[in-house]
Amino acid sequence: MGTLGYAILGLLAKEPRTGYKLARAMNQPIGYIWTARHSQIYPELAYLEADGLVRHTVVDGRGPRETKRYEITTTGTAVLRRWIDSPLPTHSPRSELMLRVWSLWLLPSDRARALIEDIRAEGVERLAQYRIEEQQFIAEGPSKDDREAPNFGAYATLMWGIAREDQLIEWCDWLIERLAHATDNNSSQSESRR
Amino acid sequence: MGTLGYAILGLLAKEPRTGYKLARAMNQPIGYIWTARHSQIYPELAYLEADGLVRHTVVDGRGPRETKRYEITTTGTAVLRRWIDSPLPTHSPRSELMLRVWSLWLLPSDRARALIEDIRAEGVERLAQYRIEEQQFIAEGPSKDDREAPNFGAYATLMWGIAREDQLIEWCDWLIERLAHATDNNSSQSESRR
DNA sequence: GAATACATGTAATCCGTTACATGATTCT
């Protein structure tokens, strides 16, 4: 069973939903780190149901097919709990951004600077959005501080996202600074250096 | 052309290598963010060569087949430069860790704490390794400060990795603190809160 | 003598994205 299955169980553990609403929720990254499309979600729901982890009831809706409201089963909740509490996988994060930075020495100074400033600008934008969401959590009351309320985990991932963007912006500033300081080293001059 | 192709070009821009050495390099994440297996690299090298971005010469080796040393072509370098300097893709990072944290409200306090402490311990371990690599950069001389030397980008990604692990550890401490403060709220008591 | 490092490939499978397909209700 893959990670997507657990992401769906996590959403259904909060409240029952239709596949469509799950797809909506996972369109904007859940926990700021996981996305999925409806074309992945519908088949996955069928597998989860075959395994007895979720069940559905047909409700009124506006689609051309039956509208199905899914809820997590007690088995599903148990499986989800077991997964959260199992040994950590060794994660290999992928970031196209850092791959570009790794080859940054190939770009002229002004283009390198433009790239880092673009990265920074996107970080600033995401951070602003996260701050709005933080205010929404605060406005919603004390549920974010209640270890047994669904918002507890969601708020913790938001704080992680905020810290991550802060760190990214700081790192961009450090690198822009560095690019400015390392100016006018062309290849002919660099032979004479050191 | 996919991201793996650019990762390979980035490595070959530094120095020519065999497919085996590329695979070794990408076994430990390059730039701390990209991994690949040899089964992906060998076919990709063939595509890159068909597109004229790399070329190979047969050298002495110990394999059952010919040993091929690949180098980047001038076209390859141009294509790599253009990629680094092209509009940023909207990135959707995936982190199984944060997905677990999102559902953390389902775990009892002690298990939740154990999970976060595991995450923290792994962060500390990676950080220690990164610090060693930082010392190696410093020992290697001023190349990390030379905007036109390959080490410039590699050092920048390392600093990013260090900042990221620092941030992760801080966040873990914040959450452990929070888990301790939010103790003994069971569901019956939580009704009377606030 | 056994294990490890060097060295290159293919096949099967899984996960994720994009595109195709359909159709009712509500809002502008």
Place this chain on the structure above:
DNA sequence: AGAATCATGTAACGGATTACATGTATTC
């Protein structure tokens, strides 16, 4: 009238992992 939202599915394709396949040279 047309666009957006609700609603559920399948098909084609690409990227990544795991397993299969082979064989030499060096180190313990």
